[in-house]
Amino acid sequence: MDTFYIVTLASTALVLIAAFSSLLAERFGAPLLLLFLLIGLVAGVDGLGIDFSNNSAAYMLGSIALAIILFDSGYGTSMQSFKQASFPALTLATFGVLLTAVLFGVAARFLLDFSWLEGLLLGSIVASTDAAAVFFLLRTGGISIRDRVRSTLEVESGTNDPMAIFLTAALVGIMANNQGLDDIGLDLLILFAKQIGGGLLLGLGGGVLIVQIIRRVPVERGLAPIFVLALALLVFAYTSAIGGSGFLAVYVAGIYAGNKKLQARTSIVRFQEGMTWLAQIIMFLVLGLLATPSQFPQIALPAIALAIFLVFIARPIAVWLCLLPFDYTQRETGFVAWVGLRGAVSILLAILPILGNLENGQLYFNTTFIVVMVSLAIQGWTVKPIARRLGQIVPPQIGAIDKLELDLPGTANHELLAYRVVADSPVLRGERIPRWARPSLVIRDGISMRYQYAGRLRENDQVYLFIAPGYSRLLDRLFASKVAVSENDNEFFGTFTIAPTRTGEELDAAYGPGLLSKAEKSMTIAELMEQRLGGKLDYADRVKIGRIVLIVRQTDEHGNATMIGVSLEPVAPATRLPLFLNLREIIHAIREYTRKRRK
The missing domain is CATH 3.30.70.1450 (Regulator of K+ conductance, C-terminal domain)
Known part of the structure; x- marks a missing residue:
């Protein structure tokens, strides 16, 4: 019993220290999740001496915490945002993860003297962005990002874990059994279909179950949030037990339930917010305790080099190739590429090689831990300045409100x-x-x-x-209080306005000709923007057409655009390199080059 009380005392003290560290993070702008991780390191075996080395327990605790975070993330995602960003985000969550894993694996092959299979395994471990880190920065980081870009990042981070988990688990199994990819190619495809298909179907069914139970069963108001969370974890556990992706299922269930009218919704949201904070703290603390910093110097230089390669090369290339068919501007693609934070998910996956008794199991874990810390430090500390530099921060529509x-x-x-x-x-x-x-x-x-x-x-x-x-x-x-008008608002929204009911033909005549297709000329400007964006317009949405940019400047109480801003200034690229051009811009550049050559 004395041991139990001491463990409880130490655990509670660590959680309280992590909670109080949020004040420090707010004051100095430090990435809060990185602080949680560092507190775990300081309290661990090479710091205050807490010896925690149970990899299985850490993986289980981390998985449950991640399921809670993903359900809350899905619960706070509107269906409109999901529809608007679903195709590009799901492309990033599948092909983007695979491309990142391959590129990172090539670098790991040479920097760590790994085999190709070992390099691909390490690449798969760090290939997915971390839902906890991304959602924390975008929702509680004190910045307002354009809805389309924010939705893309949120949906990507909520849905890319299954791909990384599938790749990591499959490669660990192959290496543990000394198999080759050729031997189990068909089995891998079946496993992938089972993971994704099971996650989607059971997640949707779980969302329906949650909604129907809360609506039909006379649950005490104080118990409603507990019912919802318990049902969400039931969906996660059942889907995982039968071979589906429990993380995808719990995220899908959250999206479905969060977009339905439920009793005690306010209580549910507040309870989940508190549980998500607690889950983040526990997950990062436990993973910090699990690490052994005294082993880091041996692989620090190649691990830091790999982290820099991931942030500045692998992630941007994968994002650009995945978003190439979609109408994202260079600045939008650049910001999506930058907000690719690695976090607890990667560290959790790095435990699998240890549990699989692979030869370099601890090396995978230590390298991943350093990559995550560098990612959180570089990207987490600079998200707001980069967002401001790339013009992704939306001027406030209204002031403070209580x-x-x-x-x-x-x-x-x-x-x-x-x-x-x-x-x-x-x-x-x-x-x-x-x-x-x-x-x-x-x-x-x-x-x-x-x-x-x-x-x-x-x-x-x-x-x-x-x-x-x-x-x-x-x-x-x-x-709401009166909002302060920034000097940059005119630059953001354009120098003058036009009515959204004006036709595309008028726009083409004024700023063309040749900007729009025949079908687009017959649309209104609002319809044209919706067609280009692939969903309903929202405040501050932007569409680049040739050398002009159309921006939603005002919306009514129903969310319909009432005023469109026009910027005649060419949008400065995210980089001098033609790395983030989308397909439409590449075709336009080729046409311009051909036209000049003919002249």
Whole structure:
């Protein structure tokens, strides 16, 4: 019992230290997940002396934590974002992982004196981006990235783990049994189809199961979040047990459940947010404890060289080739290439060669650990400056807002929102609340009063309103503070505006001719942008057409574009090299070159 209490004390202390380190990370801009990893290293066998070497336990704990993170990631992904980014993101999650593994494997073959198979195994281990790191940076990192780019990165990080796990597990099995790729080629294809197909089908079925149980079973409000999380882990465990990809299944289940109207949704979201934080802390701490830093100097130089190769060569080439058919600008492709952080997933996969008793098992783990730390340090520390440099940070549409969503009992078809009236908000300046919103209560200086008798709203008033689901965006604008207009906003949104109902033919006549095809000329500008982007328009979406850029400058409460900005300045490329050109731009450049040669 004394040992149990000591272990509990040490574990709790580490979690608290990791939680408090978020204040340090916010102050100095350090990558928080890297801090969690370093705390585990400091507390480990070469630091404070905690000797944790149970690889199986670390893998199991890490897998459960990752399943929790992936479910929450899927739960917070809107169906619109998923549809908009699904094809490019899934291309990155499959072919991108394979290309990265091959390129990295070639470099590992020469830098570590590995065989080709050993190099490909190490490449497979580090080939996938880390969902925890990517979602943390994009959702809680204090930056607002364009929806299309953010969705691409989120969906990629949520769906690329199955490919990396499949490649790693297959190669470990081949090497452990001294087999060749030729001997089990068909078996690999069957295994891959079972992993991906099982993950998709059981994930969708699991999402339906979660929604139906929460809707039909009279669950106590406080138990609803626990039911949802337990069902998600059930989907993960069952899918994995029958040979499917549990990580893909739990992510798909999260997307389905998160896009359905559920009771106690606010409680579910808050509970999952806390559980995701705890899962991230535990996962990175455990993996940090598992490492032995005294072994790192032996392979530090080649491992750092491999990390730099991954960040600056392998990842950018794989991203460019995968996004080539899609209309991503050079800057967008460049940013996607940069946000390819490696994290806990790679370290978890590096445990598999040790569990498979491979000859260089510990070497894979140590090399991967160094690659992850370098990736988190370089990319995690520079995401915001790179996003600003490449023009991916969206100017805020509204200022600060203080809002609370409250759950209603039963199946009421309304939402209850509580707003605090902040300085410089439109409602404080006399803007009227729309008729479809039903203000019910105002709390002023601790005193409750009916809205009808409160008179003109004052700063710091708490206002409670009932609204129909999906209509909160306009109210957010009424209760938000005045946003500061940046000098760069005109550069971001263009020098002047046009109506989205104008035709493509007018656009082609003004800035062409030859910019648009015959079919595109018959579309409105809004339809043209939607066709190019492959989904509904969102605030700050951009489409480059020839030498002009069309930008969504304003949207209404339903999300429809009401104003389009036009930038006549050519968009500066992400690099001087023609590395990130998309297919349309390559064809346009060839035509321009041919036309000049003829002249």
